[in-house]
Amino acid sequence: MAQVDFKGKTFDVDEDGFILDYNQFCDEWIEYVKDQEGIDEMTDEHKLVIKVLQEYYEKNGIAPMVRVLSKLTKFKLKHIYELFPSGPGKGACKMAGLPKPTGCV
Amino acid sequence: MKHETPLLNQLESGPWPSFVSDLKQQAEVRAKNEENIEFQIPVDAVEDLLGVLELSYVDGTTHWKHGGIVGVFGYGGGVIGRYCDQPQNFPGVAHFHTMRVAQPGGKYYTAEYLRDLCDLWDLRGSGITNMHGSTGDIIFIGTTTPQLEEVFYELTHKFNQDLGGSGSNLRTPADCIGSSRCEYACYDTQALCYDLTQEYQDELHRPAFPYKFKFKFDGCPNGCVASIARSDLSFIGTWKDEIRIDQEAVQAYIGGEMPPNAGAHSGRDWGAFDIQKEVIALCPSDCMKYEGGKLEINNKECVRCMHCINVMPRALRIGNDRGCSILAGAKAPILDGAQMGSLLIPFIKVEEPYDEIKEVIENVWDWWMEEGKNRERLGELIKRQGLQKLLEVTGVTPDARHVQEPRSNPYIFWKEEEVEGGWDRDIDEYRKHHQR
Numbered sequence: 001m002a003q004v005d006f007k008g009k010t011f012d013v014d015e016d017g018f019i020l021d022y023n024q025f026c027d028e029w030i031e032y033v034k035d036q037e038g039i040d041e042m043t044d045e046h047k048l049v050i051k052v053l054q055e056y057y058e059k060n061g062i063a064p065m066v067r068v069l070s071k072l073t074k075f076k077l078k079h080i081y082e083l084f085p086s087g088p089g090k091g092a093c094k095m096a097g098l099p100k101p102t103g104c105v
Numbered sequence: 106m107k108h109e110t111p112l113l114n115q116l117e118s119g120p121w122p123s124f125v126s127d128l129k130q131q132a133e134v135r136a137k138n139e140e141n142i143e144f145q146i147p148v149d150a151v152e153d154l155l156g157v158l159e160l161s162y163v164d165g166t167t168h169w170k171h172g173g174i175v176g177v178f179g180y181g182g183g184v185i186g187r188y189c190d191q192p193q194n195f196p197g198v199a200h201f202h203t204m205r206v207a208q209p210g211g212k213y214y215t216a217e218y219l220r221d222l223c224d225l226w227d228l229r230g231s232g233i234t235n236m237h238g239s240t241g242d243i244i245f246i247g248t249t250t251p252q253l254e255e256v257f258y259e260l261t262h263k264f265n266q267d268l269g270g271s272g273s274n275l276r277t278p279a280d281c282i283g284s285s286r287c288e289y290a291c292y293d294t295q296a297l298c299y300d301l302t303q304e305y306q307d308e309l310h311r312p313a314f315p316y317k318f319k320f321k322f323d324g325c326p327n328g329c330v331a332s333i334a335r336s337d338l339s340f341i342g343t344w345k346d347e348i349r350i351d352q353e354a355v356q357a358y359i360g361g362e363m364p365p366n367a368g369a370h371s372g373r374d375w376g377a378f379d380i381q382k383e384v385i386a387l388c389p390s391d392c393m394k395y396e397g398g399k400l401e402i403n404n405k406e407c408v409r410c411m412h413c414i415n416v417m418p419r420a421l422r423i424g425n426d427r428g429c430s431i432l433a434g435a436k437a438p439i440l441d442g443a444q445m446g447s448l449l450i451p452f453i454k455v456e457e458p459y460d461e462i463k464e465v466i467e468n469v470w471d472w473w474m475e476e477g478k479n480r481e482r483l484g485e486l487i488k489r490q491g492l493q494k495l496l497e498v499t500g501v502t503p504d505a506r507h508v509q510e511p512r513s514n515p516y517i518f519w520k521e522e523e524v525e526g527g528w529d530r531d532i533d534e535y536r537k538h539h540q541r
Contacts, residue, residue, distance in 0.1 A: 015188045015200075016174040038178045065479050066273070066313050077313050087181035087311060089272075090174050102172050103273075103480065 006032040016090075018100040022057070025097030033095045038085040046083050046095075049073055053096040063089075063098050106132065107149055108156030112163065128155055131232050142228055146200075146249050150231045153197030154247065157189055168195075175202055175250050177257040180310040183268030184253055200249040204230075204256060205242040205269030207302070210295030211282040212237065221264055229256050239335070240319065241279030242269035267306075273480075274312040278302050280322035281329035289414065290324030291342025291427040292455035298322045300459055301466070314470075315477030325423065326411050332432075332446070337483045338466060339432040339446040342455075344424030347404045348413070354420035355380070355400045365416050384413050428454045431465055433495065434484030444484040449495065451506045465499055472498040 004011045009028045012020045017036060019025065030050070034042060052072045056064045069088055070077055077088075084091030089101040106129065116125045132151040135144065147153070157168050173186020185203040192199035206222070222243070226232055231247030238244045248256065260266045269277035278301060281287070283294030301320060302309070308318075321332030324342045332339035357363045358378055364371060365378045380400070385393045392406035393413060400420075402413075414421045431453060432446025453461055469483065472495070477486050487495050496503050521527050 015170070016186060018174070062479075065315065067315075067474060077311055078307075081179065081181075081311055085178035086176055089181060089312070090176055094174075100172060100174050 004032065014100065016094075016100060018094050019097050022097050022099070025054075029097060030095055037091045037095060039083075039091075043083075045075070045079075049075070049080065049083060049088075049092050050096045053092055053098060057096070057098050063093050063101065106155070107152040108159060110155050110159040113155060113159050125155070128233065135232065144227075145229045145252050145255070146231065146247070147197040150197035150201075150247055151233060153189075153195040154201070154231065154233070157191065157195045157198055160191070160194075169201075173202065175253060177253055177268070180268065181312045182270050182272035182274055182310065185271060186250075198247065201231075201247045202250065202253065204245040204248065204253070205238065205271055205277065206245060206260065207267045207269045207277055208237055208241050208243050208279070210280050210298050211285055212241075213282075213285070218264070222266075225256065225259050225264070229259075238269075240269070240276050242277045268310070270309040272312040273314045273316050274310070274318070275305050275308040275314070276317055276319045277309070278320040278322065279330055281324050283322070283324040287324060287329075288418065289327065289342075289411070289423055291344055291423055292324065292429055294322040294324045294330075294340075294342070296457070297340065297455055297459060297462070300457070301463075304463065305466075308470075314474060316480045316482050318470075318473075318483065326409060327415070332435075334435050334445050336435055336446070337433065338469065339435060340429045340455075340462075341432065342427065342429045343409050343452065344427045345452055346424040346426040348402050348407065348424060349422040350400055350402065351420050351422075352399060355417065356398070358417050358420055363417075363419050367418055384416050387412055428452050431462070433469065434482075434487045436482040436484040440480075441485055441488065444488075447487065447492065448506060449499065450501060451504075468499045469495070 002013055002015075004013050007028045009024075009026060011024050011029060011032070014020060017033070019029065030042065039046065049069070052069065053063060056068070056072070064072065066077060066088055069075075069080070069092075073080070075083070080088050080092065084095070086094075093099075093101060110125075113125045117123045117129075128151055132149070132155065135148050135151060138144070138148070161168055168190050170188045170190045173188055175186035176182065176184045183205050185205070187201045187203060189195050189198045189201060223232075226234065226245050229248060229252045230245050233246040235244035235246055245256070257268065260268070278298050280294035280298035281290075283292070283296075284290035285295060298320070308314070318338075319336040320338050320340070321330050321336035322340045323330050323332045326341055326343065328334075328341065332341060354363070358365060359380055361377060365383060380395050385395055389410050389412070390406045390408050392403040394401050404424075414423065429452075430448060431450040433449045434444050435446040436444050450465060453465070455462070473483050473486055476490060477483070481489075492507065493503065495501075496507070
């Protein structure tokens with residue numbers, strides 16, 4: 001476990017750069033993750049993906065399946081990769097402050 | 106060596122090639138660095154790997170942390186992140202990620218290609234590999250996060266080489282050596298494996314499935330890549346016409362001029378070859394006979410198990426009308442029990458550009474991607490929704506070959522349109538004829 005200080009905020013993160021506590025999420029976190037994840041500028045589409053992920057997580061306690069994310073955002077998987085080059089798991093979920101994907105990856 | 110490894114040292118004795126000796130050799134090569142390589146990960150990574158493994162031998166538990174999410178931009182898989190849970194004691198393996206590299210069909214290599222890969226991995230990784238992972242990939246074992254993009258850049262730009270698959274996607278397909286060095290191959294496994302790997306690159310690199318999905322290609326029912334047990338869609342070569350018999354060669358086997366099974370049992374004296382006992386009587390469908398010096402096969406009853414061909418490869422050959430069977434649903438036990446592939450398509454031609462085969466694949470995916478639950482393998486979806494549903498979505502007409510035996514319970518579903526009058530019934534109408 002490590003701590004990251006960014007613009008006056010402190011985040012507890014793991015080796016992969018995921019925040020350990022969803023409650024630490026704030027707009028500064030987005031700004032901090034942006035560069036690591038190969039994103040030049042946050043657009044409304046980025047924000048929509050983040051919003052959808054967070055709403056789904058808050059309601060269901062898990063991240064949505066890729067197919068569900070596509071349906072909710074109406075973005076094809078290809079477009080999600082255009083927005084988040086690391087993909088929906090490592091890119092978007094990390095930025096949204098969701099827990100690290102697990103299982104056979 | 107940096108760490109004492111008394112337990113591991115015991116594995117240096119005995120005749121089998123010792124992975125411990127090999128790792129120690131690699132540790133020494135890195136320590137000496139006679140080629141003046143500017144190692145991009147700790148020089149003592151291999152020594153620390155031996156150290157952490159020794160610790161696991163001592164306390165009987167793993168020392169890798171849970172999970173790990175790393176990768177390269179553009180892909181959702183291909184790299185398995187791993188971190189040591191004793192990074193202070195073993196800093197060389199604090200990061201120890203595994204990279205999966207797509208392997209060529211049948212795993213044929215040139216020294217030049219392998220040397221290039223080794224040069225890259227010596228510089229940017231531990232120099233340790235797994236040749237190969239069970240799914241088929243070349244496995245680079247052990248590097249740090251900052252090196253991932255570097256390795257990926259060099260693989261793609263210098264060696265024209267891509268990563269393999271990991272995560273909930275199409276994993277790296279693998280094949281038996283097929284017609285490259287086997288007279289039993291009923292189709293070109295390497296050609297089909299390569300073509301489908303290229304066709305579905307997107308599905309391989311960017312996870313879009315409910316769970317993992319594997320293809321494997323066996324040239325014949327011998328199953329040298331074990332597709333029936335280790336792939337969600339298994340392609341197994343077969344033929345439709347007659348087994349070709351060379352009666353003279355049959356006589357050569359009977360006369361003892363040719364060893365049965367190409368000499369596979371020559372390590373022990375099993376007596377003279379007895380065609381009756383070793384072939385005819387062992388045929389599962391009892392469709393062979395040897396009379397008057399002539400071997401005959403009732404091909405209509407042959408199930409193409411390969412036994413007679415395996416025993417007398419010089420005398421019996423696969424038919425000329427060739428193709429493959431497609432079986433679906435193999436998986437390991439988690440969650441609801443192990444499965445092997447179930448026959449879906451008894452026979453399909455294997456001809457470029459493989460459109461018929463791709464149609465089957467895509468129909469299966471359309472169904473599973475829509476209906477599959479999170480982390481539900483195809484085999485489990487088939488159990489949950491029924492083989493009938495799989496047949497419907499693939500447009501396959503049910504036939505006797507789809508089952509080993511008919512069901513024994515009578516819980517049979519009918520579709521409403523199959524039943525005269527449908528399901529909407531009026532109880533009052535019933536009461537007119539049957540008092541309460």
